Amino acid sequence: MVKLDFKIGDLHFKNPVLTASGTFGYGLEFDDFLDVSRLGGIVVKGITLEPREGNPSPRMAETPSGMLNAVGLQNKGIDYFEKNIYPDLALYKTNVIVNINGSYIDDYITLAGRIGKLKKISAIELNISCPNVRMGGMAFGTNEKSAREVTRAVRAVYQGKLIVKLSPNVTNIVDFARIAEEEGADSVSLINTLLGMSVDVKTMKPALSTITGGLSGPAIKPVALRMVWQVARALTIPVIGMGGIMNADDAIEFFLAGASAVQVGTASFIDPQASVKILEGIESYLVEKGFSDIRELIGLLNKVH
Amino acid sequence: MAKRIESLNITENKRLNKDFFILELSGKSKIPDMKPGQFVQVKIEGSPGTFLRRPISVHDVNYGQNTLKLLIQIAGKGTETLSRLQPGDILNIIYPLGNSFSLPPEGQNVLLAGGGCGIAPLLFLGKYLRSNGFQPDILLGFRNTERIIEFNDYKEIGKVFLTTEDGSQGEKGFVTQHPVLATSKYDRIYCCGPDPMMKAVAEYSSKNNIFCEVSLENLMGCGIGACLCCAVDTVRGNLCTCVDGPVFNTKDLKW
Numbered sequence: 001m002v003k004l005d006f007k008i009g010d011l012h013f014k015n016p017v018l019t020a021s022g023t024f025g026y027g028l029e030f031d032d033f034l035d036v037s038r039l040g041g042i043v044v045k046g047i048t049l050e051p052r053e054g055n056p057s058p059r060m061a062e063t064p065s066g067m068l069n070a071v072g073l074q075n076k077g078i079d080y081f082e083k084n085i086y087p088d089l090a091l092y093k094t095n096v097i098v099n100i101n102g103s104y105i106d107d108y109i110t111l112a113g114r115i116g117k118l119k120k121i122s123a124i125e126l127n128i129s130c131p132n133v134r135m136g137g138m139a140f141g142t143n144e145k146s147a148r149e150v151t152r153a154v155r156a157v158y159q160g161k162l163i164v165k166l167s168p169n170v171t172n173i174v175d176f177a178r179i180a181e182e183e184g185a186d187s188v189s190l191i192n193t194l195l196g197m198s199v200d201v202k203t204m205k206p207a208l209s210t211i212t213g214g215l216s217g218p219a220i221k222p223v224a225l226r227m228v229w230q231v232a233r234a235l236t237i238p239v240i241g242m243g244g245i246m247n248a249d250d251a252i253e254f255f256l257a258g259a260s261a262v263q264v265g266t267a268s269f270i271d272p273q274a275s276v277k278i279l280e281g282i283e284s285y286l287v288e289k290g291f292s293d294i295r296e297l298i299g300l301l302n303k304v305h
Numbered sequence: 306m307a308k309r310i311e312s313l314n315i316t317e318n319k320r321l322n323k324d325f326f327i328l329e330l331s332g333k334s335k336i337p338d339m340k341p342g343q344f345v346q347v348k349i350e351g352s353p354g355t356f357l358r359r360p361i362s363v364h365d366v367n368y369g370q371n372t373l374k375l376l377i378q379i380a381g382k383g384t385e386t387l388s389r390l391q392p393g394d395i396l397n398i399i400y401p402l403g404n405s406f407s408l409p410p411e412g413q414n415v416l417l418a419g420g421g422c423g424i425a426p427l428l429f430l431g432k433y434l435r436s437n438g439f440q441p442d443i444l445l446g447f448r449n450t451e452r453i454i455e456f457n458d459y460k461e462i463g464k465v466f467l468t469t470e471d472g473s474q475g476e477k478g479f480v481t482q483h484p485v486l487a488t489s490k491y492d493r494i495y496c497c498g499p500d501p502m503m504k505a506v507a508e509y510s511s512k513n514n515i516f517c518e519v520s521l522e523n524l525m526g527c528g529i530g531a532c533l534c535c536a537v538d539t540v541r542g543n544l545c546t547c548v549d550g551p552v553f554n555t556k557d558l559k560w
Binding site: 032 | 307308309310348354355356357358399523524525526527528529530531532533534535536537538542543
């Protein structure tokens, strides 16, 4: 039996495989395919204070080894979440993390306060990196001053574990990771999608209604891995890595580069069971390599080189 | 019916013409109970440029023989790869997905209108309607003779009316211009085809106060309502083609 658990502060995760926000709905959509409670945690679809309709169609484009999306945080708002979704989520025997978004700092503060009252929610993932909304989102996460302000403000009102989700669309992601740590974040997760675009040459129009969108999938894995490696070396808080993880080997690359946990994203679209298969694959790898604890793997790259 | 992910065997790949083929699939376990209008998400192996699954509507189901048929149009590299599958090859699918066409009230006069690849779900629907005591008429539209998809199976369901845009077979023009619409009175129209055709049928139905359902096609990420990529603008806000559709009452669509 290999040890797979990890902690963010005193919050215990039975294993380091989580699902990424926006790719796993509220978990409930996947109940037919897997036992969600086997996972270390799920990060549910990004939520806002008010209901949001999201962006017009088309919202998606397939690209080489990946996809662009421009969903734009479509969700029914916190009232609906508390009343209609939370009771079902509370039944999962795993950590449920809520990804929060806002146009203004006050939105984030109000949301964090309300999530703080929901006992079964283990942590907040502070989304300051969504590239698909006109106000807020990535605008917070690509400016050092506002990244600091929003992290500080949420930290002040939220007692649970705070994970800051970082944008890769910056010159030096380490600077933003350091800001999150300085302002009291318990963990950082990275990377959110890379800003990209695609043009349909038949119609001579952009493939997405918003022209630009967020790139995900294997296409971004090398970039994600590099950023996780840089950030993990610079911080003392745990780093959650994501970006194009399709199988256990991909996940192991992230652990070796210094991630304490991983999030499985776009892979769940192609195989709704991807997350549990990755978990099983990590376990087999550890057994095969003679490790008894996944901690032995984390950041091993830095010890070897 | 619970959704599942399963690898099925190709039992037949029947080429219909340059652009269309029918894959027949079968598996060890029993094909789940499916409703007309539902679709499957097909995983495409061996096509490096194809990252996501492809949503394909169910063309026919034979529970007795435990087979499922998909009528597919070659539209790009992914479907081109599918067209080369041979009996014995494996196809991984997620199914059954989406909602379904609604069953009409007893005694109603029903028309199935399809165009191009959109005729695919109408065979399964037609058989379902027949088994529930309805006698649907079928109106099929194609661009020209070359593009006609073999429709012998449809003749077993009901009377088939044909249009081609160039008049090379059947009536000339679009399905909405076929004289049967003037001579017969329909209570319901079920439609699937290219967007302009479905819009025209929706407009015709609305003008004549006929109940109309269409099955929409859309790019999809997951097919199970998780990614919210396949949004449709409706009177109830943005809905997902994959779980709230693909079948919509045309009254609800903001076209």
